[in-house]
Amino acid sequence: MKSLMPYLKARTVEELWEYHTKLMQSYGFDRLIYAYTCFQSAQSLTNPEDALILTNYPSEYIEAYIGHGLFRDAPMMKWASRNVGAISWRYMWDDPDNTPLGATRRELMALNKRFGITCGYTISFPMAIKRSAAGIGLVARAGMTQNDVDALWEDKGEELEIINQVAHLAITQLPATGQSRILTPRQSEVLELVADGKSVRDIALLLGRKVATVDKHLRGARESLGVETTAQAVRKASVLNQIFIVDPGTQLS
Structure with missing residues (x-):
């Protein structure tokens, strides 16, 4: 098996993702899309703004797939939200709901064909948190058929699942990609104190600030995270590793 140490040593999601995309490319998968959320409802797939999404897909594809909401009707996305394990894209268009196409x-099929996203495998990771889901789509490089992919998976599937599971676990321990600090240090601090059970008045006393100042920081945190309540802010900040962050240069004793 290829080395897993870079996943354990990575200090940023960007660093980890760069290594993972190169490693998957060495197996024959040159485009990836990973998504992780703790906000999936029982009725529908998550709002993309509430998910951590990593990909090296072309921006034009992502604009259509994510920005225009086509992902909600994607067979592999639906499968990953309901199942755990790995599945061949041979079954991509088998509709478990038996709904008409x-x-x-049809727009999604045309989009995938245009960008050569037709052969691959999807892995859905086991999650212990209710309403959470995480998965990755691995797209085979040009020239490979689904038969080639399935043969590769027969030989290397277990290895690939382990590597991607390690990547997933490592990603969930690192600050969100592209914006290591969504919150200001003070916003993180007040959310941490809320998570510890402190009231706004308690936080004001601890920090030597006015209650109105603490309220301002909480309001700013809610706005930055795109949520309505402080409880939602604490939860989302936790998912995106924006609170209780350990400085990578700090050694724990």
């Missing part, structure tokens, strides 16, 4: 799915 609507306009959105």
